[in-house]
Amino acid sequence: MGVDFILNFALYSFIGWMMETIFASTLQRKFINRGFLRGPFTPIYGFGAILIVISLNWIFIPTQNTSVLLISKLILSTLLVTVLEFITGFVLEKIFHTKWWDYSENFLNLKGYICLKYSLLWGMLAFLLIRIVHPVIAEYIYLIPESTKRYVAVFFVIYFILDTTISVISALDLRKTIIHYSDLSLDIYKEKIIKYKRIFFAFPRLLLLNANVLNRDVRSILNDRIDKIKDEIKNRFSD
Incomplete structure (x- = not known):
């Protein structure tokens, strides 16, 4: 069972990364690696999916009515994922002193971490997960030989430990850079x-960091870098 959870977590993290990346890349008309980790995984989706699956298996809902049971599961799933998003947003802001996403301008939001619009979206995704996605994925995972599953699970555990460690170290270094900018030369x-531009493009809210500090505006630095690259490309083709 533990091995299956690891495989489910990895797969749902990958599916979440694909959805986020396709959405962000479409909006910005260029490829955006929309995730905290370096690799193609967004763990909050993995945690959310596993949380829903475990909770719906463990929590007893006293009704035999199929419609009421499904609606109850959807409401519970939506609440669980919304709470997870709130906790994640709160923790990230406490660590980095800025919001990594902000729903403050959305209707019925709570401190900008969560809002009705995205909670309803999580509810829709939970419906698809419960009714369509997870039954199919669980069936395919069940068909994989146990020995193969164990090897794959070990691989993913090692991978996530390494990627998470590297990503956290990078994020903490970025935090130190932003907060103690005056200790560094320009x-x-x-x-x-520029080294951490992937994080800024993945979470555009971070582009506002040090916006009012002379020569330390993150957005301006990255825009200047992009302009220089464009000029270099033009010069190469014009020569």
Whole structure:
């Protein structure tokens, strides 16, 4: 069972990353690796899916009515994922002193971490998960030989430990760079901002960091870098 949970977590994290990346890339008309980790996984989707599956198996809902049972599961799933999103947003802001996403302008939001619009979206995804996606995935995972599943699970555990460690170290270094910018020379500061450009493009809210600080505006530094690259490309083709 534990091995199956690991495989489900990895698969749902990948599916979540694909959805987020396709959505962000479509909006910005360029490829955006929309995730905290370096690899193609967004763990909050993996945790959310596993949380829903475990909760619906363990929590008893006292009714035999199929419609009432389904609606109850959807409401419970929506609440669980919404709470998970709130906790994640709260923790990230406490660590990095800025919101990684902000729903403050959305109707019925709570401190900008969650809002009705996205909670309803999670509810729709939970419906698809419960009724369509998970039954199919669970069946295919069941068909995989146990020995193969164990090897794959070990691989994913090692991978997630390494990727999470590297990503957290990078994020903490970025936090230190942003907060203690005055301790760094302008050149070193710019190098670090450019080094972590993937994180800024993945979470556009972070582009507002140090917006009012002379020569330390993250958005301006990245835009200047992009302009320089464009000029270099033009010069190469014009020569």
